[in-house]
Amino acid sequence: MSPKQKLVSIIIPVYNEESTLGNVIERVQAAMTQTGLQFEVIVADDHSFDNSLQVAKAYPVRVYSLVAHVGKGMGLRAGFAKAKGDVIVTIDSDGSHRPEELPKVLAPVLQDQADLVIGSRYLHQKNVATKKLNAFGVKLFNRLIQMFIGVFVTDSQSGYRAMKKEVLQKLHLKSGGYEIESEMLVKTAKGKYRVLEVPISFEQRTYGRSGVDPLRDGFRIFISIISARLRGL
Secondary structure, rough: OHHHHHHEEEEEEEEEOOOHHHHHHHOOOOOHHOOEEEEEEEEEOOOOOOOOOOOOOOHOOOOEEEEOOOOHHHHHHHHHOOOOOEEEEEOOOOOOOOOOHHHHHHHHHHHHOOOEEEEEEEOOOOOOOOOOOOOHHHHHHHHHHHHOOOOOOOOOOOEEEEEEEEHHHHOOOOOOOOOOOHHHHHHHHOOOOOOOOEEEOOOOOOOOOOOHHHHHHHHHHHHHHHHHHOOOO
């Protein structure tokens, strides 16, 4: 199957991002239309209490809303279960990722050069500011993954990714929160699938605030890396 024949599912996990969600959806649709690829956009709403759900429903996208606020991982997993695409993309809804870089993130998967592509904020860049996890935390998780799996990455916590659906379905993901990115990476590498990073831009959010708790979610990420290493796929 040629790249043009493949369907791409772009999943946008959302929790209280009414100020940025509409812009992200519009830019995703514009970027994907320019590629000429077949695509669908799925918004997975983690039971937002603002108007995120209403914003999403104003666009020609597939929308799924969880019945309770349970975490980013659960939202993504709901999106994965509903996705029809051959390639699955995840992109954050807070505007920190540039949808215009979708072709760059997709290319290695579409060209069968990788099974999982991670858009890295740190590849070939220095002094990148982020409030999600501090630089020390990201480096620590990168190092743990390298020690346990033997795969070096510069941005193990990035939520901007593209992955073959056939590989994703073999991972049997269990994470409910932000630790899902680590679980995906560790299980992909452990399964001997190909992991590749591409450099992306990162725009610090200007609206709202991140729902990440560095201590609580950092601990969960640490545990998820250990668990994914010890368990089977």
